[in-house]
Amino acid sequence: MSDFGRLSLNSATTKKWTLAEAVAGCVRAGIPAIGPWRDRVAEAGLENAARMIKDAGLRVSSLCRGGFLTAADAPGQAAAMADNRAAILEAVALDTTELFLVVGGLAPGEKDVIAARARVADRLAELVPFAVDHGVRLVLEPLHPMYAADRALISTLGQALDLAAPYDTSAVGVAVDTFHVWWDPQLRAQIERAGRENRIASYQVCDFNLPIAADALLSRGMMGDGVIDFATIGAWVRDAGYTGDIEVEIFNQDIWDSPGDEVLATMKERYAELVLPYA
Amino acid sequence: MSDFGRLSLNSATTKKWTLAEAVAGCVRAGIPAIGPWRDRVAEAGLENAARMIKDAGLRVSSLCRGGFLTAADAPGQAAAMADNRAAILEAVALDTTELFLVVGGLAPGEKDVIAARARVADRLAELVPFAVDHGVRLVLEPLHPMYAADRALISTLGQALDLAAPYDTSAVGVAVDTFHVWWDPQLRAQIERAGRENRIASYQVCDFNLPIAADALLSRGMMGDGVIDFATIGAWVRDAGYTGDIEVEIFNQDIWDSPGDEVLATMKERYAELVLPYA
Numbered sequence: 001m002s003d004f005g006r007l008s009l010n011s012a013t014t015k016k017w018t019l020a021e022a023v024a025g026c027v028r029a030g031i032p033a034i035g036p037w038r039d040r041v042a043e044a045g046l047e048n049a050a051r052m053i054k055d056a057g058l059r060v061s062s063l064c065r066g067g068f069l070t071a072a073d074a075p076g077q078a079a080a081m082a083d084n085r086a087a088i089l090e091a092v093a094l095d096t097t098e099l100f101l102v103v104g105g106l107a108p109g110e111k112d113v114i115a116a117r118a119r120v121a122d123r124l125a126e127l128v129p130f131a132v133d134h135g136v137r138l139v140l141e142p143l144h145p146m147y148a149a150d151r152a153l154i155s156t157l158g159q160a161l162d163l164a165a166p167y168d169t170s171a172v173g174v175a176v177d178t179f180h181v182w183w184d185p186q187l188r189a190q191i192e193r194a195g196r197e198n199r200i201a202s203y204q205v206c207d208f209n210l211p212i213a214a215d216a217l218l219s220r221g222m223m224g225d226g227v228i229d230f231a232t233i234g235a236w237v238r239d240a241g242y243t244g245d246i247e248v249e250i251f252n253q254d255i256w257d258s259p260g261d262e263v264l265a266t267m268k269e270r271y272a273e274l275v276l277p278y279a
Numbered sequence: 280m281s282d283f284g285r286l287s288l289n290s291a292t293t294k295k296w297t298l299a300e301a302v303a304g305c306v307r308a309g310i311p312a313i314g315p316w317r318d319r320v321a322e323a324g325l326e327n328a329a330r331m332i333k334d335a336g337l338r339v340s341s342l343c344r345g346g347f348l349t350a351a352d353a354p355g356q357a358a359a360m361a362d363n364r365a366a367i368l369e370a371v372a373l374d375t376t377e378l379f380l381v382v383g384g385l386a387p388g389e390k391d392v393i394a395a396r397a398r399v400a401d402r403l404a405e406l407v408p409f410a411v412d413h414g415v416r417l418v419l420e421p422l423h424p425m426y427a428a429d430r431a432l433i434s435t436l437g438q439a440l441d442l443a444a445p446y447d448t449s450a451v452g453v454a455v456d457t458f459h460v461w462w463d464p465q466l467r468a469q470i471e472r473a474g475r476e477n478r479i480a481s482y483q484v485c486d487f488n489l490p491i492a493a494d495a496l497l498s499r500g501m502m503g504d505g506v507i508d509f510a511t512i513g514a515w516v517r518d519a520g521y522t523g524d525i526e527v528e529i530f531n532q533d534i535w536d537s538p539g540d541e542v543l544a545t546m547k548e549r550y551a552e553l554v555l556p557y558a
Binding site for chain 2: 106111112113114117144145146148149150153154155156158159182183184185208210211212214215216226227228229232
């Protein structure tokens with residue numbers, strides 16, 4: 001029997017399910033953890049969401065997501081800070097220490113990546129004390145460079161670690177999402193570094209499908225359907241000392257159009273075959 | 280009057296033109312150089328192509344392209360070497376010293392990027408002596424990470440420089456193509472390094488359009504239409520000591536569907552406005 005004790009369903013994988021449906025699906029499938037997106041939590045209501053997850057006996061592996069910190073104007077920056085403080089409080093209510101941050105891309109019309117990245121660092125500095133006060137870790141997620149302009153100007157694990165460096169490891173961590181980082185020629189060295197620096201807050205798995213989907217956001221695939229070598233990357237993450245949850249987060253129209261229970265069954269099979277042996 | 284003395288038309292920008300049409304278009308537009316693709320050269324016939332470019336008074340800034348060095352089997356490797364040797368001879372015939380290499384992605388079914396990259400290094404080592412004998416420089420082009428799996432497992436300028444390091448600077452160079460590298464957090468440092476190491480063999484300009492095109496290969500845009508800061512990157516390339524040709528290479532369906540003379544006129548305007556002041 002495979003041990004699914006570290007497996008977590010990110011709620012984006014079963015996009016058509018409400019949070020209640022996702023929780024029930026995890027229970028039926030014997031998946032012990034869930035990583036909800038904030039929109040699904042808001043639909044259910046925060047207190048209700050927290051209660052239903054707890055009552056089901058599930059663990060919350062992370063909350064997706066805060067971030068979008070690159071507004072260039074004061075009102076936009078204030079709104080981003082307010083939203084991220086709200087996300088931190090939601091993480092507390094959901095009993096997870098891990099809040100993902102997708103840091104944001106260029107401001108509208110902007111082309112200055114250096115200035116935009118500096119604004120990320122500035123907002124992070126402002127946000128950290130509030131996160132620390134609430135016992136929540138801000139998890140910097142490097143996104144694939146194809147999303148640099150419009151979603152996240154952190155494109156590599158090394159860059160995320162540089163940004164995290166000024167802060168306590170309990171305040172700022174990094175995510176290793178196979179889809180986003182598999183191509184990086186420095187990946188092994190930076191995962192080792194993340195381990196040494198005690199920064200790995202999450203390991204997310206999904207595949208990189210080819211051809212890239214017409215909507216480039218939806219090229220994430222079920223493990224085994226794409227080009228990613230989960231054995232190698234998984235062993236690096238293991239050897240870096242990571243023992244936490246392993247979340248499956250897939251944006252993929254075909255998967256979204258499939259019945260959720262079938263998706264979870266496939267996810268367990270692929271996890272047992274491709275991920276677990278190296279975790 | 281703007282000085283178009285360093286401007287070169289990569290023939291992919293006017294995909295519907297034959298080589299003869301592209302040469303005539305450059306002459307009409309006062310563009311002094313061309314970077315032909317090998318398929319257009321083959322259509323025209325190598326000797327004829329070389330003669331028509333020379334007779335028109337144009338310079339050949341580079342030849343696109345050799346590479347695809349990642350075959351895992353001996354016959355595939357032999358075929359790749361034969362094709363690259365042929366490309367080197369074509370570069371000689373066309374009187375250019377610069378042969379672009381798009382190094383190739385994973386072999387069919389393969390997931391081992393480390394092994395595939397090692398094969399690139401092995402084939403490069405085999406190819407360099409032939410290139411040196413013919414006075415041709417192999418130009419390693421890092422491609423955007425979205426093409427890592429199927430086109431080029433060299434994804435960053437730093438990685439290209441590492442691969443070039445064992446060889447004389449006249450044997451192996453690197454290309455800086457704004458589309459492929461604009462997102463790289465190490466870009467400034469690696470362009471500076473490329474200058475110090477005397478490796479910059481080509482500067483190619485085009486923009487990164489959003490949203491990413493349904494066919495991800497076709498997201499290249501006319502300078503000014505996307506997110507790239509040509510002033511900043513151009514100044515880095517200039518300060519690194521690059522004084523060679525500046526090629527415009529755009530794969531974009533709308534541009535391909537436009538009359539070639541209009542494309543060249545727009546290209547000159549944008550070059551004069553966005554690229555030349557920083558070159």
